[in-house]
Amino acid sequence: MNALFLAIQYLRYHWGRSLVLVLVAALILSVPMVTQSILARSQDALTERAEATPILIGNRGSQLDLTMNALYFSDDRAEPVTMAATEEVWDSGLALPIPLHTAFQTNGARIVGTTLDYFDFRDLGFAEGRVFAVLGEAVLGAAAAERLGLGAGDTIVSAPENLFDLDGVYPLEMSIVGVLERTGSPDDDAVFADVKTAWVIAGIGHGHEDVITRAEADAGNVRAAASIVEFNRITEDNIDSFHFHGAPEAFPISAVLVAPYDARSGTILRGRYLDPDRPLQAVVPAEVIGDLVDRIFRIKALLDAVTAIIGAAAVSAIALSLFLSWRMRAPEMATAFRLGAGRGVIARLVVGEITILLLAAVSLSAMIVLLIQSRSEALTAWLLSLGT
Amino acid sequence: MIDVDDLRFAYAGGGFELSIPRLAVAPGEKVAVVGPSGTGKTTLLNLLSGIAVADAGRLIVDGADLGALSDKERRAFRANRIGFVFQNFALLDYLTARENILYPYRIGSGLRLDDTVRERAGVLAEACGLEGKVGRRPAALSQGEQQRVAICRALVTEPALILADEATGNLDPDTKTLILDLLFERADAADATLLAVTHDHELLSRFDRVVDFADFRAAAA
Numbered sequence: 001m002n003a004l005f006l007a008i009q010y011l012r013y014h015w016g017r018s019l020v021l022v023l024v025a026a027l028i029l030s031v032p033m034v035t036q037s038i039l040a041r042s043q044d045a046l047t048e049r050a051e052a053t054p055i056l057i058g059n060r061g062s063q064l065d066l067t068m069n070a071l072y073f074s075d076d077r078a079e080p081v082t083m084a085a086t087e088e089v090w091d092s093g094l095a096l097p098i099p100l101h102t103a104f105q106t107n108g109a110r111i112v113g114t115t116l117d118y119f120d121f122r123d124l125g126f127a128e129g130r131v132f133a134v135l136g137e138a139v140l141g142a143a144a145a146e147r148l149g150l151g152a153g154d155t156i157v158s159a160p161e162n163l164f165d166l167d168g169v170y171p172l173e174m175s176i177v178g179v180l181e182r183t184g185s186p187d188d189d190a191v192f193a194d195v196k197t198a199w200v201i202a203g204i205g206h207g208h209e210d211v212i213t214r215a216e217a218d219a220g221n222v223r224a225a226a227s228i229v230e231f232n233r234i235t236e237d238n239i240d241s242f243h244f245h246g247a248p249e250a251f252p253i254s255a256v257l258v259a260p261y262d263a264r265s266g267t268i269l270r271g272r273y274l275d276p277d278r279p280l281q282a283v284v285p286a287e288v289i290g291d292l293v294d295r296i297f298r299i300k301a302l303l304d305a306v307t308a309i310i311g312a313a314a315v316s317a318i319a320l321s322l323f324l325s326w327r328m329r330a331p332e333m334a335t336a337f338r339l340g341a342g343r344g345v346i347a348r349l350v351v352g353e354i355t356i357l358l359l360a361a362v363s364l365s366a367m368i369v370l371l372i373q374s375r376s377e378a379l380t381a382w383l384l385s386l387g388t
Numbered sequence: 389m390i391d392v393d394d395l396r397f398a399y400a401g402g403g404f405e406l407s408i409p410r411l412a413v414a415p416g417e418k419v420a421v422v423g424p425s426g427t428g429k430t431t432l433l434n435l436l437s438g439i440a441v442a443d444a445g446r447l448i449v450d451g452a453d454l455g456a457l458s459d460k461e462r463r464a465f466r467a468n469r470i471g472f473v474f475q476n477f478a479l480l481d482y483l484t485a486r487e488n489i490l491y492p493y494r495i496g497s498g499l500r501l502d503d504t505v506r507e508r509a510g511v512l513a514e515a516c517g518l519e520g521k522v523g524r525r526p527a528a529l530s531q532g533e534q535q536r537v538a539i540c541r542a543l544v545t546e547p548a549l550i551l552a553d554e555a556t557g558n559l560d561p562d563t564k565t566l567i568l569d570l571l572f573e574r575a576d577a578a579d580a581t582l583l584a585v586t587h588d589h590e591l592l593s594r595f596d597r598v599v600d601f602a603d604f605r606a607a608a609a
Contacts, residue, residue, distance in 0.1 A: 002494040002501070006483075013482030013525075335478040338439060339541075340467025341495040343460070 003345065007352035017325070018357065021318060025361030028314045030368040032307050037369065039300055041376045042383060043293050046072075049185055050289035052122075054266055055095070057085055057273065058255035060281045067288040070100050070255040072186045073110035077103075080252040083195075085280055087249055089258055092272070094265035096121070098257040101198035106158045106174075109144040109191045113198025113253075121259055122187060128152050129178025132194050135205075135242055136234025138174040143188035143378060145179040152176055155233075156191065158201045172201045173233040184377030199244065199251050200234070207234065207242035258282070326350065389415040389549060389581040390436065395445035397428075397435060406431050408445075408604055413597075415548075418572060418582040420592050423601025429585040432601075433551045436583065437470045438462030450548040460497070467496030471542030471580065473571070475554035477534045479526040479541075485533075486522035489513060489540040499545060512540045515577075516570055532563035536570065543574050550575055552584035556591065568594060 011018040049071050058066040058078050065076040080103070089097035098121055101113030112118075116131055129152035132139055138156060145151060154176045174193060182188055199205045234242060244251070260266030273282035326333075333346055372379065390413035398405045406428035413419050421429050434440040435447060438454050441462075447454045450469050457465060479488045487494075489509045493501035513522050516536040526534050535555065542550055552571065556564040568591055575582045584595070592598050 006494055009487065010482045331478070332480055335474075335480075336495045338437070338466070338472055338474075338478075339492050339495065340463050340465075340470070340497055340499075342463055342497040345495045 003348035003352040004356070006349055007356055011353065011356055017321075018360075021321065021357055022360045022364060024314055025318060025357065026364035026368065028311050028318075029361060030365035032304070032311070033365070033369045034372045035300075035303065035307065037373055037376060038380065038383070039296070041380045043296070045185070045377075045380045046289045046293060047286070050285035053257060053285045054260055055258040055270060055282050056255050056285055057081070057089065057097075057258055057280055057282050060276075060279055063281070063283045063288045064292060066255055066281075066283060067285045069102055070257060071285055073102055073112060073190050078254065080254055081256070081280060082249060083251045083253055084249040085256050086253065089256060089269070092269060094269045095258045095260040098259070099195050099253040100255050100257055101195050101202075101252070102254045103252075104158050104198060104201050106156050106191055107144075107148055109141070109148070109189055111138075111158055111198060111201070112190045112192050113195040113201075114192060115195060118192070118257070121257065122183075122185075124183065124187060125181040127179045127181045129176070132177055132192065132197070134234075135194065135197055135200065135239060136172070136174050137177045137193065137197070139178040139180060139192040140176055141180050141188040141190045141192070142182035144191055145176075147189075150176055151179055170201075170203065170232055172197070175234075184380075188378070189382065195253065196244075197234075200242065202252070204246065204251055205242055205244040207238050322354065389413050389417070389450060390583070391446070391448040393446040395435070395442050395447055397431060397440060397442050404428070404431075406435075406604075408432070411599065413581060413583060415581055416576075416579060418575065418594075418596045419584070420595040420598045421583060421585045421601065422587070422589070422592065422598060423604075427601040427604070429601055430553055433553055433583070433585060436549070437466050437472070437551055439466070464497040467492060467499055468545060469548050471545060471547035471550040473535075473538050473542045473550065473552040473555040475557040477526070477531075477538045477558075479534055479537055481526055484523050484525055485518060485529065485537045486510075486513070488526065488537050489522070489544050491541060492545050496545070505544065508546075509540065509544050512543055512574070513537075515574065516540050531559055532567060535559060535563075535567050539567070539571055539574060543578055543580070546578055547580055550580050550582045552582065552586075554585055554587065556586065556588060564588070564591070 050067070053071055056066060056070050058070065059081050061078050062076070066078040068074040068076040069078055083099060086097045086099045089095055096117060098115055098117045099113075100118075102110055104111040104113075118124075119131060126139075127142060129139070140148070140150060140156075148156070150156060155173050156176055157171045157173045159171065174191075174197065180187060180192075196205060200207075258266075258269065260269055270282045270284070273280055336345060390411065392408050392411035394410070395408040396406070404426070421432065423429055431440065435442055435454070436449055438449075438457065439462075442455055445455075449465075452465055452469070454462065454465070479485075480491065483491065486509065489512065490501060490505065493499045493505055510522070513519065516539060518533065518536055518540070521529060521533060526537070529537065535558075538555075542552075550571070555571065556567055559567055571582065571584075572594070574580075586592070
């Protein structure tokens, strides 16, 4: 007890040094565990979502970009395809196609333009409100709603795709009509709207004041001018003025999420996209993610080795620090000896000090690991949605 | 209290040899040890406290034959029967004055810290003019106050023999006198014998007796 008392007094007096030692030791202990935990959770999250998505159709190019963008709403951007890709699946009668438009963001959250089928397909429930029903309505993922402090009845404005794109995308104010229940998936961080709303943000559809009055039309005096007010908010009053220019099948989407009616239909459908001359490809996310996970775990082995080396170096640094500290305390030990300290007193002092530091480091690292683990779902979803 | 007869000691590396034909100190006596540097004054204190062991001769301190004691017994003897006061005070910077006084009970062989000891430490601190300052760390005390704490630490175990190694060497003249007065007063109060190594010849008249190590060197020659 006396050794413990002296060790505590010494560590308290040199609290700065003690704190650094505890922090370093806690990081050495917790980093491998946290990495292991996050990687395992990431693997599960990646695999679960990939396995729950039978087929993706998108532009021929990087399968990984297509998968990461369509499943995890990451910044990886495959070249867009047209709505015709969705229609083609509809017409085949082999699967349910769900278009995804993921080009835009709002307040750091991805705007996912899709159809109501997406909510059924992902089995998403509502914490409050309802699904979007008309143009300009949006549904927030749980984490996005929490982060932005928004809920049903609030509004949210889309962000311009490019600050200097003056004649391109204009911000659109959307009404929030619902918030999803938390799922621990990238859906938590997304903002969902009808795909047509995404096209309005893209400028393909728009609403504005009448170009001509009836009197002017009767007089044959038809004109359009830059002074015509274009709406950046869709309301009950102006919704009827919104319209799209061009053929809907030519409108862009990022990918088509495909749910075959049965395995045979899925196989037939995939076969139709095997021709390398076709601009579209069908990918099986589970296969793409499987390759990615294999690669991650090959890199993880390397990371483990690096962590072990850094850990060993840090442990050596801590040991050296403790050793030097004890060397500096040689006069104190000499005094203890002259005052009649028992042979084991100095050893007990060393053991007491190291035990307290270790206990503090283990407790702190346990808290770090528990904290990270308690938020591993959200953290993993955030990590997976990060761009390259 | 101290009975030395034909004592011989040499360090393992060679070069220094101490020889004391005869030295006796009575209980309660206050003896000053003087002599040129390197004549073995501090070595004598080490031998008297059992830190070093004589190569030959007889050394009895407070009835204990130090040559016959094991290392463990000598540590216990030192902790229980000897009080040390050092020139550099040797206080621990991370402990308060109160805890520095009680330090021998934290590390000493066979010493047990209880309420009686704590009370004794408080009385000692008060008697040494440290009231209201026992909660401070050494850095917050003056040199004189630090040496008072060191004296309290030397006396708290109620030792039979107090060994002071240049105890006033680091103090200004006024404080030096005050500390020596205090040391004598507390030694008297505790019925302890005092053996003090000093280079300060102005203080020698205050001691009962002065032992000059130059005599031992002459005798050895």
